[in-house]
Amino acid sequence: MMNLNLKPIGEHSYTWAEGFFLSDMPKRAEGMRQIDWDTIKKIIESKEFDRVEVGLAEDYYQTHAVIFKDDELIIKENDGAGFYGCSRWATPSVKLTKNNETGLFECYISGEENGFPKWLTDKANVI
Numbered sequence: 001m002m003n004l005n006l007k008p009i010g011e012h013s014y015t016w017a018e019g020f021f022l023s024d025m026p027k028r029a030e031g032m033r034q035i036d037w038d039t040i041k042k043i044i045e046s047k048e049f050d051r052v053e054v055g056l057a058e059d060y061y062q063t064h065a066v067i068f069k070d071d072e073l074i075i076k077e078n079d080g081a082g083f084y085g086c087s088r089w090a091t092p093s094v095k096l097t098k099n100n101e102t103g104l105f106e107c108y109i110s111g112e113e114n115g116f117p118k119w120l121t122d123k124a125n126v127i
């Protein structure tokens with residue numbers, strides 16, 4: 001099994017009212033954080049997981065997308081607000097499922113890229 005060295009994080013989704021107040025949060029001194037797509041690609045290529053999702057941990061329901069399922073690259077955005085891959089306050093994360101066990105982990109680098117990378121959009125089946 002590959003050594004991911006990823007830190008577990010809790011999942012939460014805010015109500016509309018909570019999100020409204022969070023929109024005024026101060027920017028992080030370190031700047032924006034985005035999904036670490038290089039790590040995500042390595043995870044998928046390892047073929048160790050049954051399902052891979054990405055999103056922002058603190059508002060997961062509204063920001064996540066499934067990108068790997070049933071040995072296939074896919075893009076299936078949530079039914080809420082659509083996928084978000086970066087934030088000035090929330091934590092970009094990856095949700096990994098293997099043998100019906102699921103965990104959410106921090107997975108980010110500094111950056112402002114909000115969308116999916118070309119390696120994914122070129123090969124994924126959009127659902």
